[in-house]
Amino acid sequence: MSPPAAKPALRTGEFVPLVALLISLVALSIDAMLPALPAIGEDLGVARRNDAQFVVTSLFLGLSVGQIIFGPLSDRIGRKPAIHAGLLLFMAGCLMSIYARSFEMMIAGRILQGIGVASPRIVSVALVRDQYEGRQMARLMSFTMAVFVLVPAVAPALGQAILWLGDWRSIFTSFFVVAAIAFAWFALRQPETLPPPGRRALSLRAIGQAAARVLRMRAAMGYTIASGFVFTPFLAYLSASQQIFQEAYDTGLLFPLYFGGLALVIGVASLVNARLVVKYGMRRLSMAAIRLSTLASFIFWALTFPFAGLPPFWLFMAYQLFVFICLGPLFGNLNALAMQPLGGIAGIGATVVASLATLVSVPLGAIVALRFDGTLYVLAASFALFSAAAMATMKWANASS
Numbered sequence: 100m101s102p103p104a105a106k107p108a109l110r111t112g113e114f115v116p117l118v119a120l121l122i123s124l125v126a127l128s129i130d131a132m133l134p135a136l137p138a139i140g141e142d143l144g145v146a147r148r149n150d151a152q153f154v155v156t157s158l159f160l161g162l163s164v165g166q167i168i169f170g171p172l173s174d175r176i177g178r179k180p181a182i183h184a185g186l187l188l189f190m191a192g193c194l195m196s197i198y199a200r201s202f203e204m205m206i207a208g209r210i211l212q213g214i215g216v217a218s219p220r221i222v223s224v225a226l227v228r229d230q231y232e233g234r235q236m237a238r239l240m241s242f243t244m245a246v247f248v249l250v251p252a253v254a255p256a257l258g259q260a261i262l263w264l265g266d267w268r269s270i271f272t273s274f275f276v277v278a279a280i281a282f283a284w285f286a287l288r289q290p291e292t293l294p295p296p297g298r299r300a301l302s303l304r305a306i307g308q309a310a311a312r313v314l315r316m317r318a319a320m321g322y323t324i325a326s327g328f329v330f331t332p333f334l335a336y337l338s339a340s341q342q343i344f345q346e347a348y349d350t351g352l353l354f355p356l357y358f359g360g361l362a363l364v365i366g367v368a369s370l371v372n373a374r375l376v377v378k379y380g381m382r383r384l385s386m387a388a389i390r391l392s393t394l395a396s397f398i399f400w401a402l403t404f405p406f407a408g409l410p411p412f413w414l415f416m417a418y419q420l421f422v423f424i425c426l427g428p429l430f431g432n433l434n435a436l437a438m439q440p441l442g443g444i445a446g447i448g449a450t451v452v453a454s455l456a457t458l459v460s461v462p463l464g465a466i467v468a469l470r471f472d473g474t475l476y477v478l479a480a481s482f483a484l485f486s487a488a489a490m491a492t493m494k495w496a497n498a499s500s
């Protein structure tokens with residue numbers, strides 16, 4: 100049995116934007132860079148154009164490592180010190196990227212950013228779980244996701260604006276400033292949610308026992324793997340989005356507008372999910388979303404063939420619009436469903452859930468993105484096949500309850 104959630108210390112009106120800011124550092128670190136990828140690749144001498152995508156995927160690599168560290172650490176030392184340490188590492192990684200003179204140093208800085216930003220990303224979930232549970236947790240996570248998605252909606256435009264005023268190094272300066280603001284706000288306003296009596300020993304044995312407990316929970320494992328499958332094609336889309344919009348479809352400076360508009364759709368869908376989840380439940384809404392997404396993805400994949408792999412832009416946007424509406428409920432609900440049985444080990448539980456989902460999505464998503472050849476054959480196939488895999492995994496997880 101999971102222990103009851105502690106009484107929230109901050110009002111929802113302040114807690115939601117604070118958590119959203121902490122989590123959104125990941126999205127900001129990815130999406131604001133997208134317009135700058137060609138310039139970074141040119142300045143730092145990448146061998147192939149697709150190699151610039153590693154500026155995106157290397158952050159996810161660091162994220163996967165950081166999640167393993169900071170979840171258990173937050174169970175031992177508390178949520179606040181763990182988040183403070185992560186933000187400081189993230190800012191150090193920003194400084195490395197600002198002063199990078201080689202692509203290798205850039206990638207090292209991005210990996211360090213990923214390790215650091217894993218702390219606010221992963222520990223914030225435990226922070227929420229410390230205070231909320233069940234449908235109320237899913238409702239709050241949906242509100243958080245809605246605010247969080249505003250970041251990728253405006254981040255490419257922010258990155259483009261910074262490029263007009265300065266160069267790509269100035270983008271990393273903006274990351275540093277935002278992280279410093281988040282550090283100060285969190286330090287001054289958010290109380291600790293894990294008091295000393297509830298903390299766990301930081302040992303390999305304790306971590307292993309808690310991780311084994313998670314791995315034995317069919318529901319937690321099933322929804323975690325499903326989350327990884329859902330995120331795989333989305334990560335591929337993120338990595339290749341600049342090439343898709345600006346090279347394949349020649350949208351030019353309108354790329355941030357189209358990209359941001361689609362990201363905003365996920366936020367709106369998350370808000371709608373927050374209103375519906377209390378009435379209809381996480382499982383019901385999630386299954387409806389994944390079924391619709393899978394059907395639409397197979398139809399769009401079939402339509403890529405008559406158009407030699409590049410359907411008309413309006414058709415591509417219509418498809419992405421529909422699928423992103425489905426992603427809104429899935430992103431919030433699958434994470435809440437995976438975390439629901441893990442209240443007693445929220446820190447390590449959040450680590451295992453996030454790390455396993457990342458382990459599934461990052462290598463697969465990178466492989467899909469690197470196969471981009473100017474057409475949508477591979478991307479459309481990935482959305483169809485991984486959506487189907489997620490649906491099958493969710494059905495398996497549902498059978499446990």
